[in-house]
Amino acid sequence: MIQSAIHTLPVEWQAWIQENLARGCTPDSMAMVMVRDGKFDPALAEAAIREAGGVQRVTKPRPDIDTSSNTIQTPDRMVHVLLSLAAPRIVLLGNVLSDEECDQLCDYVSGKLSRSTVVTDDGAQVQAHAGRTSRGAMLMRGETDLIARVDARLAALAKWPVENGEGLQVQWYDIGNEYRAHFDWFDPTQAGPRKHMEHGGQRVGTFVLYLNDVPQGGGTGFPGLGLEVQPRKGNAVFFANTDMFGTPDRNTLHSGMPVVSGVKVIANKWLRERPY
Ligand SMILES: O=C(O)CCC(=O)C(=O)O
Numbered sequence: 283m284i285q286s287a288i289h290t291l292p293v294e295w296q297a298w299i300q301e302n303l304a305r306g307c308t309p310d311s312m313a314m315v316m317v318r319d320g321k322f323d324p325a326l327a328e329a330a331i332r333e334a335g336g337v338q339r340v341t342k343p344r345p346d347i348d349t350s351s352n353t354i355q356t357p358d359r360m361v362h363v364l365l366s367l368a369a370p371r372i373v374l375l376g377n378v379l380s381d382e383e384c385d386q387l388c389d390y391v392s393g394k395l396s397r398s399t400v401v402t403d404d405g406a407q408v409q410a411h412a413g414r415t416s417r418g419a420m421l422m423r424g425e426t427d428l429i430a431r432v433d434a435r436l437a438a439l440a441k442w443p444v445e446n447g448e449g450l451q452v453q454w455y456d457i458g459n460e461y462r463a464h465f466d467w468f469d470p471t472q473a474g475p476r477k478h479m480e481h482g483g484q485r486v487g488t489f490v491l492y493l494n495d496v497p498q499g500g501g502t503g504f505p506g507l508g509l510e511v512q513p514r515k516g517n518a519v520f521f522a523n524t525d526m527f528g529t530p531d532r533n534t535l536h537s538g539m540p541v542v543s544g545v546k547v548i549a550n551k552w553l554r555e556r557p558y
């Protein structure tokens with residue numbers, strides 16, 4: 283007779299699984315507690331939770347870039363694939379913007395810049411923060427013909443609807459400016475970020491577009507991966523902020539490293555789960 287995993291557990295643990303699934307705990311966090319506190323074998327813990335209806339690791343659609351070829355033809359420009367990582371999903375792209383497009387975007391935002399803000403955990407406000415010392419400007423989707431072209435290009439690259447994209451956000455870093463390690467995804471357990479998710483849902487993807495060359499410093503660092511992307515005019519780094527199951531990916535921790543000489547200008551494009 284094949285005995286199910288859940289019925290081999292003490293009844294208290296069977297009840298614990300049902301209660302915690304009902305409370306909305308994630309199967310992964312529950313399995314961790316069972317191994318740690320109940321000293322269960324991880325495979326048994328996972329099987330028991332799955333039998334109780336907990337593990338439906340259904341993959342969720344997310345923005346991604348086709349890296350099966352070295353080049354990608356977008357509606358109006360041939361983009362180069364320079365590097366790709368499977369998990370966390372990170373793709374470095376070249377030739378995303380022309381020099382003229384970079385210059386035009388920089389010219390367009392100069393005069394519109396103000397001290398950058400971050401989303402706080404406790405409220406829905408955005409506020410200036412010591413960890414983010416750059417200046418920025420939020421642009422609207424399709425604000426100019428050039429911006430509309432860039433929006434469409436990025437949507438084609440990520441295979442993600444243009445309506446799910448936030449407007450481009452330009453960031454201008456002077457010497458010493460930085461954006462310390464952070465996640466771009468919203469933490470759904472915190473009130474402030476949850477408020478931001480009401481419209482458009484999670485930030486499932488990020489593009490960082492480099493609008494100029496930086497002589498020294500200013501890389502985009504991924505400290506958990508030991509990876510640093512150097513800014514190069516016209517290049518862009520893409521990363522998926524959630525894993526293939528839609529869970530925020532802690533391996534996407536990243537920073538805008540301090541600029542040592544020159545200035546650094548980037549444009550961020552955040553892709554939402556739903557139309558934004
Ligand atoms: O400056 C960078 O390279 C990264 C910027 C960034 O992570 C952000 O603005 O969210």
Ligand SMILES: [Fe+2]
Nearest residue numbers: 464465466536
């Ligand atoms: Fe970021």
